[in-house]
Amino acid sequence: MDAHAGKHFPRPTPVSRPYWEGCREGRLLLQLCTGCNRHQFYPRILCSHCGASTLAWAQASGHGTVQSYTVVRRPVSPGYAADTPYVIALIALAEGPVMMSNVVGCAPEDVSVGMPVEVLFETWSGEITVPKFRPVTAGA
Amino acid sequence: MHPLRGAIAIVGAADTAVGIVPGMSATELCVDAALRALGDAGLRKDQVDGLITCNAMAEPCMYHAETIAEYLQIFPRYCVSAATGGGTTFAALHQAASAIMAGLCHTVLITMADSLRSGMSRDQAMKTQSSCGHPQFESPYGPTVPSLYALIARAHMAAYGTTAEQMAEVAVACRAHAALHPGAQMREPISVQDVLASRLIADPLHLLDCSLVSDGGAAVIVTSADRARDFPHAPVYLLGIGEGHSHEHISQAHSLTTSAAREAGERAYAMAGLGPSDMQFAQLYDCFTPTVLVELEDLGFCGVGESGPFVQEGHIRLGGRIPVNTHGGLLSHCHPGNPGSMFALTESVLQLRGAAGARQIQGAKVGLAHAQGGIMSSHATIILGTERN
Numbered sequence: 045m046d047a048h049a050g051k052h053f054p055r056p057t058p059v060s061r062p063y064w065e066g067c068r069e070g071r072l073l074l075q076l077c078t079g080c081n082r083h084q085f086y087p088r089i090l091c092s093h094c095g096a097s098t099l100a101w102a103q104a105s106g107h108g109t110v111q112s113y114t115v116v117r118r119p120v121s122p123g124y125a126a127d128t129p130y131v132i133a134l135i136a137l138a139e140g141p142v143m144m145s146n147v148v149g150c151a152p153e154d155v156s157v158g159m160p161v162e163v164l165f166e167t168w169s170g171e172i173t174v175p176k177f178r179p180v181t182a183g184a
Numbered sequence: 185m186h187p188l189r190g191a192i193a194i195v196g197a198a199d200t201a202v203g204i205v206p207g208m209s210a211t212e213l214c215v216d217a218a219l220r221a222l223g224d225a226g227l228r229k230d231q232v233d234g235l236i237t238c239n240a241m242a243e244p245c246m247y248h249a250e251t252i253a254e255y256l257q258i259f260p261r262y263c264v265s266a267a268t269g270g271g272t273t274f275a276a277l278h279q280a281a282s283a284i285m286a287g288l289c290h291t292v293l294i295t296m297a298d299s300l301r302s303g304m305s306r307d308q309a310m311k312t313q314s315s316c317g318h319p320q321f322e323s324p325y326g327p328t329v330p331s332l333y334a335l336i337a338r339a340h341m342a343a344y345g346t347t348a349e350q351m352a353e354v355a356v357a358c359r360a361h362a363a364l365h366p367g368a369q370m371r372e373p374i375s376v377q378d379v380l381a382s383r384l385i386a387d388p389l390h391l392l393d394c395s396l397v398s399d400g401g402a403a404v405i406v407t408s409a410d411r412a413r414d415f416p417h418a419p420v421y422l423l424g425i426g427e428g429h430s431h432e433h434i435s436q437a438h439s440l441t442t443s444a445a446r447e448a449g450e451r452a453y454a455m456a457g458l459g460p461s462d463m464q465f466a467q468l469y470d471c472f473t474p475t476v477l478v479e480l481e482d483l484g485f486c487g488v489g490e491s492g493p494f495v496q497e498g499h500i501r502l503g504g505r506i507p508v509n510t511h512g513g514l515l516s517h518c519h520p521g522n523p524g525s526m527f528a529l530t531e532s533v534l535q536l537r538g539a540a541g542a543r544q545i546q547g548a549k550v551g552l553a554h555a556q557g558g559i560m561s562s563h564a565t566i567i568l569g570t571e572r573n
Contacts, residue, residue, distance in 0.1 A: 051324065051326070052319070052323040052324050052326070053324065054319065054320040054321070054323075054324050055319070055320065056320070057320075060320060060352070071498055085321075086318070086321045086436075087293040094248060102445065111339065111440070112335040112342070112440055113335070113338060113340045114331045114334035114335055114337075114338055114387050114388075114389075115384075115386065115387040116331045116386050117383070117384050117385060117386060117387070118328065118385060118386075119326060119328075120316075120326045120327065120328045120331075121326075123326075124326040126223075131332045132325055132326070132327050132334075132335070132386075133335075134434070134435055134440075135337055141434060142435055142436075143321065143537040144317070144318075144321060144322045144324055144325055144327070144434075146325050146326070152387075157338065157339070157342035157377070158342070164400070174324055174325075174490045181212060
């Protein structure tokens with residue numbers, strides 16, 4: 045756990061708590077509007093597509109592609125120094141929404157736009173587990 | 185015709201010293217800018233009845249505009265601190281124009297300054313930067329401000345084949361213009377090779393793709409077009425203004441390669457009854473080099489995806505098709521944070537007065553300036569001209 049000391053720990057809210065609890069259980073949950081049948085990220089009290097409040101939680105496939113990425117060469121704060129250089133990426137999830145994450149499990153220079161990735165979970169504390177992404181290996 | 189078109193004019197404009205300005209706090213720089221603009225307009229401080237400021241990171245105040253009014257001992261009828269990040273300057277101009285037209289006040293002082301270089305400790309600056317991104321859904325991953333803009337750069341490269349060399353040319357052009365500005369912070373010419381050889385900050389952005397960290401302030405005096413005839417300098421009229429707001433966090437952007445600069449520009453052009461080909465200069469928001477590429481496309485100066493070759497062909501240089509950032513921009517003139525675009529505004533006024541010295545665009549009669557705040561989030565475009573009609 046000390047490996048993550050000094051990082052920016054998210055603070056779950058009543059609305060986002062199911063998402064973070066899903067992460068802790070190794071499941072990537074997205075809000076799904078039962079009115080228009082579309083997913084959204086981040087969690088909200090309304091459907092950002094149709095405005096309805098009929099939101100349910102649905103497990104995402106955990107698959108997506110890299111929409112864009114960068115390699116951070118100078119960490120944002122000392123808590124991230126051990127990870128530097130690290131990849132910040134926008135992941136276009138198979139379900140539609142885009143989320144920010146880190147791409148791990150490969151050298152930063154091997155990341156590319158359009159690369160297929162899959163979710164994995166990094167435990168930071170008893171309460172917080174953070175979803176990250178890694179390249180989908182051939183045959184996986 | 186839109187009621188704001190040509191309805192107000194800028195009758196005073198001035199910058200403080202910029203760059204590294206020790207010995208003046210952010211508040212004092214803000215007041216200094218105000219006094220200089222009042223002097224330029226030939227006004228006493230009690231002749232402004234509206235005040236718009238923006239907060240300073242180095243010296244934040246709970247009620248910033250009230251603090252500046254108190255310091256100056258002015259007692260405006262309209263007094264507000266604006267805050268849309270880098271877009272604040274032109275959003276403030278929009279508010280000033282609307283306030284004057286609505287009869288809330290007659291003459292507005294817009295003054296903004298910060299002291300990011302001398303007034304903040306390194307820890308304070310790092311702490312400010314470390315808070316970037318959505319606290320739950322971005323910040324945990326460790327993004328830096330440059331990294332968020334690097335996502336835009338990489339997406340543009342992937343979509344259109346834009347190169348790091350082409351982005352570097354934006355920095356090179358801005359520096360060439362700053363070399364002609366006696367007050368600019370960085371005046372030593374640089375080459376594309378210098379940019380590419382500078383330290384990588386967040387791929388593909390190098391150090392010289394990133395704007396400066398500066399002290400400085402600037403102010404303008406705005407009044408109705410009817411009153412504007414009675415000032416020492418010829419008025420510079422606001423012919424068009426438009427805003428566009430698309431997101432706050434980059435992971436929520438609907439596109440990485442285009443922005444709400446498109447809507448802001450369309451609104452400003454429609455109000456002015458003018459188009460990109462009518463513009464004689466464009467002061468674009470250059471916190472990082474790729475933002476200029478996206479804005480050139482969104483504001484119609486070149487086709488979508490064509491900005492890389494466009495800048496490489498020299499079209500944004502003085503003497504080119506559309507000179508960009510004739511003062512050197514945030515990349516080379518100065519960047520004291522949220523007030524950054526004030527210098528694009530005061531430079532535009534100088535160009536339209538024919539008073540821009542060695543960097544003067546001959547016969548400049550109409551030009552555009554664009555500002556954005558957040559991560560390509562909040563956009564405002566203005567079109568200024570020497571003729572009201």
